[in-house]
Amino acid sequence: MRASLAIPVVLAVLAVGPAAQAQQPVTHVAASVVPQTKPAAPQTKPAAPQKPKTPPPRRGLRVFGAAEIEYLTATDTFDAVSDLPVLIGYGGGVELENLIRRLFVRLSITAGAINAEHGLVVDGSFVPTGVPFDIGMRTVEFGGGWRFGRATKSFYAGAGLTLRKFTEKTDGFPEEDVAESHNGYYANAGFDFRVAPKFFVGLEGFYRKVDAGEGTALMRDFNESDLGGAGARILFAFKVK
Amino acid sequence: MPQTRFMLAVSCTALLSGALVLAEPQFQRQVPTVRVPNIRVPSIATPRVDVPTVPRGAMQSIAMPVMSAELMQAHLEASVRGLDYLPGRVLVKFKAGAGSADQARALSVLGGDRAVSDVERFGDLTIVKDSSGVDPRELAARLRQQPEIEYAQPDYLLELHSTPNDPSYAARQWNLSLLNMPRAWDIAQGGATDIIVAVVDTGITMLPPQLLEVKTWDGAAIVTHQLQVGHSPDFTPGRFVLSRDFTISTTAPPSNVIDTDGHGTHVGGTIGQDTNNGLALAGIAYNVRIMPLKACRGYWDIQFAMSAAGTPGRPPAGTTTGCPSSATSAAIRFAADNGARVLNYSIGGDSPNPVVLDAMRYAVSKGVFIAMSNGNDFEDGNPTKYPASYGPTIDGAMAVASVNRALGRSYYSSTGSWTEIAAPGGDSRQGNTIWQTSIRSSDASTALFFPRFDRYDERGFQGTSMASPHVAGLAALLMSRGHTDPALVEALIKETAQDLGSPGQDDSFGHGMIQPFRALFGRGVRR
Numbered sequence: 001m002r003a004s005l006a007i008p009v010v011l012a013v014l015a016v017g018p019a020a021q022a023q024q025p026v027t028h029v030a031a032s033v034v035p036q037t038k039p040a041a042p043q044t045k046p047a048a049p050q051k052p053k054t055p056p057p058r059r060g061l062r063v064f065g066a067a068e069i070e071y072l073t074a075t076d077t078f079d080a081v082s083d084l085p086v087l088i089g090y091g092g093g094v095e096l097e098n099l100i101r102r103l104f105v106r107l108s109i110t111a112g113a114i115n116a117e118h119g120l121v122v123d124g125s126f127v128p129t130g131v132p133f134d135i136g137m138r139t140v141e142f143g144g145g146w147r148f149g150r151a152t153k154s155f156y157a158g159a160g161l162t163l164r165k166f167t168e169k170t171d172g173f174p175e176e177d178v179a180e181s182h183n184g185y186y187a188n189a190g191f192d193f194r195v196a197p198k199f200f201v202g203l204e205g206f207y208r209k210v211d212a213g214e215g216t217a218l219m220r221d222f223n224e225s226d227l228g229g230a231g232a233r234i235l236f237a238f239k240v241k
Numbered sequence: 242m243p244q245t246r247f248m249l250a251v252s253c254t255a256l257l258s259g260a261l262v263l264a265e266p267q268f269q270r271q272v273p274t275v276r277v278p279n280i281r282v283p284s285i286a287t288p289r290v291d292v293p294t295v296p297r298g299a300m301q302s303i304a305m306p307v308m309s310a311e312l313m314q315a316h317l318e319a320s321v322r323g324l325d326y327l328p329g330r331v332l333v334k335f336k337a338g339a340g341s342a343d344q345a346r347a348l349s350v351l352g353g354d355r356a357v358s359d360v361e362r363f364g365d366l367t368i369v370k371d372s373s374g375v376d377p378r379e380l381a382a383r384l385r386q387q388p389e390i391e392y393a394q395p396d397y398l399l400e401l402h403s404t405p406n407d408p409s410y411a412a413r414q415w416n417l418s419l420l421n422m423p424r425a426w427d428i429a430q431g432g433a434t435d436i437i438v439a440v441v442d443t444g445i446t447m448l449p450p451q452l453l454e455v456k457t458w459d460g461a462a463i464v465t466h467q468l469q470v471g472h473s474p475d476f477t478p479g480r481f482v483l484s485r486d487f488t489i490s491t492t493a494p495p496s497n498v499i500d501t502d503g504h505g506t507h508v509g510g511t512i513g514q515d516t517n518n519g520l521a522l523a524g525i526a527y528n529v530r531i532m533p534l535k536a537c538r539g540y541w542d543i544q545f546a547m548s549a550a551g552t553p554g555r556p557p558a559g560t561t562t563g564c565p566s567s568a569t570s571a572a573i574r575f576a577a578d579n580g581a582r583v584l585n586y587s588i589g590g591d592s593p594n595p596v597v598l599d600a601m602r603y604a605v606s607k608g609v610f611i612a613m614s615n616g617n618d619f620e621d622g623n624p625t626k627y628p629a630s631y632g633p634t635i636d637g638a639m640a641v642a643s644v645n646r647a648l649g650r651s652y653y654s655s656t657g658s659w660t661e662i663a664a665p666g667g668d669s670r671q672g673n674t675i676w677q678t679s680i681r682s683s684d685a686s687t688a689l690f691f692p693r694f695d696r697y698d699e700r701g702f703q704g705t706s707m708a709s710p711h712v713a714g715l716a717a718l719l720m721s722r723g724h725t726d727p728a729l730v731e732a733l734i735k736e737t738a739q740d741l742g743s744p745g746q747d748d749s750f751g752h753g754m755i756q757p758f759r760a761l762f763g764r765g766v767r768r
Contacts (some may be wrong), residue, residue, distance in 0.1 A: 016556065074766075119763045121736070136763075173762070178768045
């Protein structure tokens, strides 16, 4: 009995491939393809083995919160104004999973800020002027990806579009404030694992490219134009459905 | 294996969380806050500013120092003969290591039994006095041939680079609006009191209202006169520091400085007359301290010296201001040795002047930024101007051209490859001049017998003399913000200049017009 149960399962797994392995409850597969205990009516020739049917994984919805650290591509510029070209952001989003098999789509919003100092570039060196300002970056990303692995532990990779709103604010000098939006794209890859029945923790790496042009200030002086970066993000996801 | 992967994931998560926690303080670092007060530019409607009258009887008269008879005679002869140097004087710099015997040998080429003691020394410069009547240019040429001598030149009389002009319009300080100074002051608030700006010019009267006893000519005889003098009400006396009059002596200049011309007071006013005090006009670096160094004599200085020497009559017609190279270079060195961080030099001439060049190099090496006027001779053959043309060779000294209100080149502003930067200097043909408080012109008129130098008006001048102090004022603000290297100050001013004329650096505007706000504020990531 045990052996007869195992054979169709193996066949089904081979047919579906590794993508199915993670999600497919074994009992479902077994129930659908287990042969009847009673043989069917006699046939003139033995029936060909039925191709096992894998029901699509259940669609689901996750909401998540995220904290990320991003090493900005415009290294010289951000290194000059803030000593470290790094943006720490917080945010969250939603993820529709298993839209088509293991395909998911995700919408996320994160925001980060940097305390910075104005300055000028003289002979390639940054000279701070002592006038502080705040940099803000709000990032909206929409994209999708594919999960590999099981329901409890999975790896994923994806890509999508990035919309980044960039702001500069200086107390007392509103005419110097900047608010720009730039488009780009991102790619990410990571893994998550279930730590409680509906609660997941994930870690992913990402790369964003947001071409903003040189502008008229320090990015121009340093010959940089990318407001994106590469970084890592930790996610805390709750499976709503 | 799954357990291993799980542990790996947990470890990575913990590491990342730790990194986040550790990284956080670096993003929270505090940058010094800039206070943003509301700077109120004082009304410019006040046409006349009087120092409160002090009754004559209440004041004790002291003798006003005047230049020596010998020096006065040299100035007079230069005026009469139309010379651009003082006759009977050659400025010499001996090479290092030249001893007394070597110097005596070198000077012997002038002929006669000239003793090395026939000289006056200050710094590493020697003034050789000659009464033979030989042209100093020829004497200097002979001396330059001597192996002990680094250079020799006549004591060139440099000229002030401005032309007074009557006002004909109401918007007086368009120059400060053009430079967006109110916003610049929001950052630098008039500069710091520990920054000293030296003004090498006709002086800025630093005495409180008082009487000075002078000899002068009353039309019939030399008489003793109680000359009324007093500082501008738009300069708090406590802001003056270490004033000196080098027109009287290069080696022992007296500390009482009287501006008998008005040019120095006007220039000093642009650099930093009191501001936001509800009185008269504004200056750029209105909190810094001012070092008035008189190196240019005016008509009345000659008159008083003549009368003191017993010479009857008045200076010859056409006697105007003049600035001996010996006096200006001594003033530059004095400023450098006594704490000045910025120096304005609205003076120039047409002859190469290694004496002044040396002094400027010395000053910059001591941490002094120098702004100098570019020259006003565009329509007079546009000759190469000195020391302006030395500007590009000294990182930390800038030659300043003049722009008018429409951001065009002022019609008089000299042009050349030496031009480094531009600032408002006025243009009477365009109907705009630079307004500052200075001595009342009618009180100092050469038509008078008894002038007075204690009453002040708002006066409109034009010239690269007026452009240069804008740059000096900006440099003082930058120094106040911690940019203390003269070469860096120059670089910041150039970097933030508004390009005018042909793209990039050009002969008319150099790198363009100064932008004080941008230089002080800097740039952000995108703006």
